[in-house]
Amino acid sequence: MYAIVRAGGRQEKVSVDDVVTIDRVAKEAGDTLNLEPLLVVDNGKVVSDAAELNKYQVTAEVLGEVTGPKIKILKYKSKTGYKRRLGHRQKYTQIRVTGIAAK
Structure with a gap:
């Protein structure tokens, strides 16, 4: 059994213990x-209807925060002496899916 869920601005394919x-x-x-399920596949049965999806619930346990890779930004304009170096690290949350079940 697996589900496609909406998590933030993305969709993720999850199953139990992922x-x-x-x-x-x-x-x-x-x-x-x-998490809000968008599609549930249970032993070959595909559920994508909104009324049917309201019967399913995807639960997860928060493991903690992690950071993404460092992104380096360099701004430079020639002949003016202007240069600027910046960096950014996005923060993410790591979760473990504990259950996909009907309500």
Whole structure:
């Protein structure tokens, strides 16, 4: 059994006990998180109807925050002496899917 869920601005394919990195969520480590299923596949039965999907619930446990790779930004204009170096690291939340079940 697996599900396609909406997590932040993206869609993720998850099944039970998967560890997934999603956009940052304001939750502490150990908290539970409910994700909105967009599609559920259960033993070959595909559920994509909104009325049917309301019967399913995807729960996950927050493992903690992680940071993405460092992105280096360099701004430079020739002949003026202007240069500027910046960096950015995106923060993500790591979760473990604990259940995909009908309500």
